[in-house]
Amino acid sequence: MEHLILHQDPISANCYKISLTAALLSIPLEHRSYSIMKGETRTPEFLENVSAYGRIPVLQIGGSTFLPESNAACFYLAEKSSSSSNSTSSPTLIPDDPLLRAEMFSWMFFEQNQHEVNIATLRFWLHVLGEKNLDGTRRVQVDGKVKAGKQVLDYMNDHLAKSEHGWFVGENITLADICLFAYTHIAHHSGFNLDEWPAVQKWCERVKGVRNFVPFTFYNGLGGS
């Protein structure tokens, strides 16, 4: 596989998804860190050389290919690994069955459209910026996002409680689990107590027990718990 560089901010669990996918698949990944809070993803150099949209994560593949969007980067790693691997010992993270594959993507799109915009956004507002620092436009959205976040967790909990194998799709861990795990296992940063969603909590422990799992830690003084 080509040399891979993850352009990231360690504060972001969207970036962590990619690191976790790479770890589970034993794919080496170089990390280059930028601080969103310091505006380091909006500098002329970043916009010119990494992403004109000014967001991270971006997975750099070889010298000149830059792939934005966390879930697409996870997909790239898992698909490349599965096609290039001579070993059957690594998990593939993408089901072979077309319907299960579509269901995996369904959860991944749900994660971006329903989960991330509520639960990850609340984490950024309440945990990173701090509630007292929110402007009025953000402040009035908090209650709605808490309500929507609870609906997301209810839906995940109901699905997992009925899941035969304890994963979102099929018999094994897939990218759906990894992408949903990222902001779910730190949902307390967003103001949610996972004790209220026991099937989600149990599933989080299941993900943490997977071979080669790496925890989400960040290095900017906000703490890693």
Added chain:
Amino acid sequence: MEHLILHQDPISANCYKISLTAALLSIPLEHRSYSIMKGETRTPEFLENVSAYGRIPVLQIGGSTFLPESNAACFYLAEKSSSSSNSTSSPTLIPDDPLLRAEMFSWMFFEQNQHEVNIATLRFWLHVLGEKNLDGTRRVQVDGKVKAGKQVLDYMNDHLAKSEHGWFVGENITLADICLFAYTHIAHHSGFNLDEWPAVQKWCERVKGVRNFVPFTFYNGLGGS
């Protein structure tokens, strides 16, 4: 292929994506319509029989499988069609090359996380509900969503202006084009004038010229233009 039923509201361009994908691939699709505005996706029957999350579209595959998320449904149709087709005359809509495939998904995740939450949401607020009917929480978000929507269109326009073949990814139309086209070609419903983004406008015309294209029309008195 199994019998397919699209549970939809004709007002939704997320639903249209799936109809357009099916049309381009000549896949028969039965439509069952519900009115979001009348709460028909929140009835006990809908929650029990179609989706516990209470949202459309949902693609029903055979008798008992229900696949939510528009982009995942498009993926399912395109992948099934490509694996079951004996003909090479239909477009496949999914590139063979792994990197192009990942780039297609990158645009599809971008569509859900950046485009849909701004441009489609503005359409629902301004065109469907009407600006005078917005509550305060929504009203204060309009300016931010207009700004974000412009950034999305700028980014798409720059990408298309540099695209060698006029599509988002590779040499042919892919699901990235279909998913982005849905709410882009009716961006005037969201308050955007596509004259400001000529490469986007040209690309919309290109999509409309694809064989078997079907226009987005809806049947609820809001008009289809």
